[in-house]
Amino acid sequence: MKISEVSEQSGLSVDTLRYYEKVGLLPPITRTNGGIREYTEADIKRIDFIKCMRTAGLPVDVLTEYFALVEQGDETIEARKEILQTQRTRLVAMIAELQDTLALLNSKIEGYEDALLQAEQELTDSY
Amino acid sequence: MKISEVSEQSGLSVDTLRYYEKVGLLPPITRTNGGIREYTEADIKRIDFIKCMRTAGLPVDVLTEYFALVEQGDETIEARKEILQTQRTRLVAMIAELQDTLALLNSKIEGYEDALLQAEQELTDSY
DNA sequence: TTAACACCTGGAGTTAACTCCAAGTCAAGG
DNA sequence: CCTTGACTTGGAGTTAACTCCAGGTGTTAA
Incomplete structure (x- = not known):
């Protein structure tokens, strides 16, 4: 899924999606040969979760910390x-x-x- | 009631109280001879209302507009x-x-x- | 009456979370 | 091949809502 489609579907702007990736709220999205982002189903699910938590006022940096822990595996x-x-x-x-x-x-x-x-x-x- | 007491009681900082007055969320507070703010009971009530609405995410400018209408009397x-x-x-x-x-x-x-x-x-x- | 502390002002600085921009690259139709 | 439109980047700009500061004035207790 391309960034514009994800934007459309999620209601987040393309700028916001790239911003989320920059601050580590989204993982580095895999790219096509040409360098264009291709979002997976897992990425979409994560975006939905983020959206939900953000509208509930959960700060971006708390979410970033949370996902960093997820990366670190079961000990966290x-x-x-x-x-x-x-x-x-x-x-x-x-x-x-x-x-x-x-x-x-x-x-x-x-x-x-x-x-x-x-x-x-x-x-x-x-x- | 002096600004520090209002701050204490409301949980808003003195800076915030002065800021609210500056942007018209609070009316011009009456002053002592020396120029020091003296908050009335009505001011305190308004501050409580503002606090309640602000924590509910109601933007400052919407509230300002609302109070401007209150000033204008019954037609509004x-x-x-x-x-x-x-x-x-x-x-x-x-x-x-x-x-x-x-x-x-x-x-x-x-x-x-x-x-x-x-x-x-x-x-x-x-x- | 003077030290210490609360108050005043105008204006600059901060923070979170985007949002926009310029200058360039990629993809698809004619 | 060329145009058109979507994509890329790094970095600057914006917005809301405070928050802080410097330099000055009022107040009060010893």
């Missing part, structure tokens, strides 16, 4: 697990916070609905 | 409601995404737990 399983657990804790806290914010937003919106309703009422009353 | 209620509704939609989508990511993270962690268990098993087997 414990360390990798810890990284993921730390991020899980962060995520759980974040979801809770977002839900609080959502509740606040809902009550604000409701407040505005009441205000609008009342304004309308007053308009009607003036007849 | 409809517009303000729309801003909040847009953000609510964004938030709901975000929470859903985070929950998906959390599920993925959980299954990855479980995978590592199995791997560790198996490694231990093999260690025991070797006796």
Whole structure:
């Protein structure tokens, strides 16, 4: 798969894909004779995982560290697990916070609905 | 309340508080004769609201626009409601995404737990 | 009244994560 | 073969949201 196709499919820009490779978030992608990147299925899967974690606010350098550990093989399983657990804790806290914010937003919106309703009422009353 | 106390209480740095004022996220804070900021209860409440929305990823300029509308009085209620509704939609989508990511993270962690268990098993087997 | 410390300003610097650019190479159709 | 369009690189530029700094002023306790 060529870079433009991967970009299309993943929603990440070609610049971002090359940037991810530069900072070690993606492995060195294999090339055709002419030097053009050819993404494998495994690369695509990794990109999906990265995308998911990035939208959850997991920083690029944490992910880079994680993949570096993956490269190092089975001895790093414990360390990798810890990284993921730390991020899980962060995520759980974040979801809770977002839900609080959502509740606040809902009550604000409701407040505005009441205000609008009342304004309308007053308009009607003036007849 | 002085800026350092507000900082302490809100968890925002004094620099951030001054920055928020500069970009119009906070109104011009009233000053003592000497020119030192004296935050009112209303300011504190607004800071709490801002903090909540910022941690939910609501951009500073959207919030600035929102408060500018608040200044303009009742005619802008409809517009303000729309801003909040847009953000609510964004938030709901975000929470859903985070929950998906959390599920993925959980299954990855479980995978590592199995791997560790198996490694231990093999260690025991070797006796 | 002076030391020490918190506060002020305007403006420069930082960080993360891209995003863009110039100048060049590769691939495919006519 | 030549053009057109996608690909390459290294490196510079951008954006949001702070964060820091220098040089100065206000405040308070000994």
